[in-house]
Amino acid sequence: MKAKSIAPIKVIAIVGTTASGKSDLAVQIARAVRGEIVSADSRQIYKGLDIGSGKITHAEMRGIRHHLLDVADPRKVYTVSDYQRDAAKALADIVHRGKVPIVCGGTGFYIDAVLKGIVFPDVPPNAKLRASLEKKSLPSLLDILKKLDAERAKTIDANNPRRLIRAIEIAKAQKKTAKDPQPALNSQKVSLPYSILTLGISPADIVLRQRIWSRLKKRFKEGMLEEAIGLHKNGLSWKRMEALGLEYRYMARFLQEQKRLSKKKDKKAIIKAYVSMVSDLETEIWHYAKRQRTWFRRDKDIRWNVKNPIALAKAFLKKGPKMLG
Numbered sequence: 001m002k003a004k005s006i007a008p009i010k011v012i013a014i015v016g017t018t019a020s021g022k023s024d025l026a027v028q029i030a031r032a033v034r035g036e037i038v039s040a041d042s043r044q045i046y047k048g049l050d051i052g053s054g055k056i057t058h059a060e061m062r063g064i065r066h067h068l069l070d071v072a073d074p075r076k077v078y079t080v081s082d083y084q085r086d087a088a089k090a091l092a093d094i095v096h097r098g099k100v101p102i103v104c105g106g107t108g109f110y111i112d113a114v115l116k117g118i119v120f121p122d123v124p125p126n127a128k129l130r131a132s133l134e135k136k137s138l139p140s141l142l143d144i145l146k147k148l149d150a151e152r153a154k155t156i157d158a159n160n161p162r163r164l165i166r167a168i169e170i171a172k173a174q175k176k177t178a179k180d181p182q183p184a185l186n187s188q189k190v191s192l193p194y195s196i197l198t199l200g201i202s203p204a205d206i207v208l209r210q211r212i213w214s215r216l217k218k219r220f221k222e223g224m225l226e227e228a229i230g231l232h233k234n235g236l237s238w239k240r241m242e243a244l245g246l247e248y249r250y251m252a253r254f255l256q257e258q259k260r261l262s263k264k265k266d267k268k269a270i271i272k273a274y275v276s277m278v279s280d281l282e283t284e285i286w287h288y289a290k291r292q293r294t295w296f297r298r299d300k301d302i303r304w305n306v307k308n309p310i311a312l313a314k315a316f317l318k319k320g321p322k323m324l325g
Helices: 020-033 080-096 108-115 125-135 138-148 152-155 163-171 203-222 224-233 239-241 246-263 269-296 309-319
Strands: 009-016 035-039 100-105 194-201
Touching: 009 020, 009 080, 009 108, 009 239, 009 269, 009 309, 020 100, 020 194, 020 309, 035 080, 035 152, 035 203, 080 100, 080 108, 100 108, 108 269, 125 163, 138 163, 138 224, 152 163, 152 269, 163 239, 203 224, 203 269, 224 239, 239 246
Parallel strands: 009 100, 009 194, 035 100
Antiparallel strands: none
16 A cells, blocks of 8 residues: 655745845734744844844734744854754644744755755864964955855855854865865755745845844944843853854944943043944945845745735645745
8 A cells, every 4th residue: 555645844934134024024924824933043042132133022023923032042152953953843843733834034054954954064173273273364264265165155254253163164074175066064955844935035235225224223222232231241251242243243342442442531432433333333234134145046946025925825835836836
């Protein structure tokens, strides 16, 4: 007797750059299809990183349950393998309770890890290699990575030495070269029981940059800098805060500079440092958004800027991937 095939689990994914409006769309779709949301953001998984990471508020959730927010201690590193494990559990739990799983976020390798079956190599830390790499400048680290893994170099945070060094460490362990291309992050794929509809949001450059600037100003008004101060007082080192990237990196640097300048009672210099931090941060967020776009544009299955995403999501859940054409 022929075994009965098991229907794949239908998952909706909402992807795009920072400030693109992913979270709001995910909530709208979740309310329309009885869904629950699994966050795919590499910083929102940490407790206390709220304003700086743009973590959705309870009011913005509009009654929709969200998973993988506030699950890790920011003082400790939460890896993509940790996310892969926890997200798979969350997806299974959502489906078990008869709800529709919706993965939403801008961290591309998190989304690929859980939905594309990417298996990451178990590469232990190489103390000797790290010691030699830590002496090098950011441009030098990026050049090394480009030679080892050109694809990863296109999407990595080039201002984050910890991530650059780790990427080089993995690439060297896997004996990668530019003539031997492999999937990003030196990964391999395995089949997973998912049927996926991926919706992407990509605003025009002028619109996106204005959103980034407006949101950044709003976050500072809401107390983002005070949040960083509180995190440090609660045991988050400046070094670890810098490693968390973007807003937290620039705030950590400014707060240390502010302390130094305060001893000199140089108020003008503090104001100048603050203005410089905000300007540089806005530029860096914009660059980050472009790296996110580069990552997602590689995926030809993403449906960008759909006019009626809720209708498409309902059709997908009713008829399956065949209706996508």
